Amino acid sequence: MKRETRLKARLEDVYDKDIRLPLQKKLQLKNVMEIPKVSAIIVNVGVKDAVSDSKVLQSVVDTIAKITGQAPVRTIAKKSIAGFKLREGMPIGVKVTLRRKKMYDFLDKLITLSLPKLRDFQGIPVKLDGRGNYNLGLKDWMIFPEVDYGTGVKVSGLNITIKTTATVDEHGLELLRSFGMPFRKAKN
Numbered sequence: 001m002k003r004e005t006r007l008k009a010r011l012e013d014v015y016d017k018d019i020r021l022p023l024q025k026k027l028q029l030k031n032v033m034e035i036p037k038v039s040a041i042i043v044n045v046g047v048k049d050a051v052s053d054s055k056v057l058q059s060v061v062d063t064i065a066k067i068t069g070q071a072p073v074r075t076i077a078k079k080s081i082a083g084f085k086l087r088e089g090m091p092i093g094v095k096v097t098l099r100r101k102k103m104y105d106f107l108d109k110l111i112t113l114s115l116p117k118l119r120d121f122q123g124i125p126v127k128l129d130g131r132g133n134y135n136l137g138l139k140d141w142m143i144f145p146e147v148d149y150g151t152g153v154k155v156s157g158l159n160i161t162i163k164t165t166a167t168v169d170e171h172g173l174e175l176l177r178s179f180g181m182p183f184r185k186a187k188n
Contacts (some may be wrong), residue, residue, distance in 0.1 A: 003100065006077065008101070009101045010014060010105075010108055011105075011108045012100075012101065012104040014179075015037065015104075019175075020032075020035055020037075020050075023036070023174065023175065027170075028176060036132060036166035036171045036172060036174075037164065037165050038103065038104075038162060038164055039099075039165050039176070040098065040103060040163040041097075041098040041103045041106055041160065041162050041163070042096070042160070042161040043064060043067070043096045043159070043160055044093065044159045044160075044161070045060055045072075045094050045156055045157070045159075046092060046093040047092060047093050047094070047156065055061070057074065060093075060094055060156060062160075063141065063147060063156075064094050064096060066147065067104065067106075068096045068098060068106055069105065070098060070102055072094040072095060072096040072176060073095055073096070074094055075093040075094060075095055076090060076092065077090045077092050089183055095105075107162070107179065108132075109144070110160070111143075111181055111182070112180075113143050114143040116182070117143040121182075122184055123183050123184035123185065124181070124182060125184060126173065126184060128169040128172050128173055129169075131166075131167065131169075132166025132168060132169055132171055132172030132175075133161060133162065133172065134161070134164075135159065135160070135161050136160045137157065137158075137160075138157055138158050138160065139157045140157065141156055141157070141158055150164060162176065164176075
């Protein structure tokens with residue numbers, strides 16, 4: 001039986017050819033299985049207006065599907081909160097977990113196209129979560145090329161989590177730097 005070969009994303013090819021082995025030497029890792037890599041990217045959007053209008057959530061679902069190239073999953077409230085008029089089980093957001101080719105395509109688009117479009121962009125903060133993963137909050141999804149300004153969709157912010165196999169922040173940070181992630185310069 002002939003095995004199908006999967007086309008690689010541009011950043012996946014760059015990782016395999018140009019990043020992996022130099023990263024192993026730089027981090028002084030003895031085993032090739034210790035070399036950090038990106039394992040998943042999670043895109044999450046909370047929609048507070050979905051409590052009063054269900055059509056808002058559908059427009060967010062459509063927009064996130066365009067941005068990521070994958071259908072998102074609706075997230076629901078775990079508890080009822082009377083002050084927010086929120087009941088348990090109500091849809092309040094969407095999320096997408098990207099892996100493999102779609103993950104690398106999204107990361108490439110984020111680094112090369114979207115982040116440089118931010119107004120007064122000085123770089124993103126250098127703060128990982130302690131386990132080598134990176135969280136990035138964006139106030140505006142209009143920086144992505146798939147979002148059309150003329151649709152009248154209300155602008156939402158989104159959270160992007162980049163999960164890596166790194167066990168310490170230094171390894172995860174070095175991995176993201178080698179991909180070209182535009183971190184802020186340290187002030188002296």
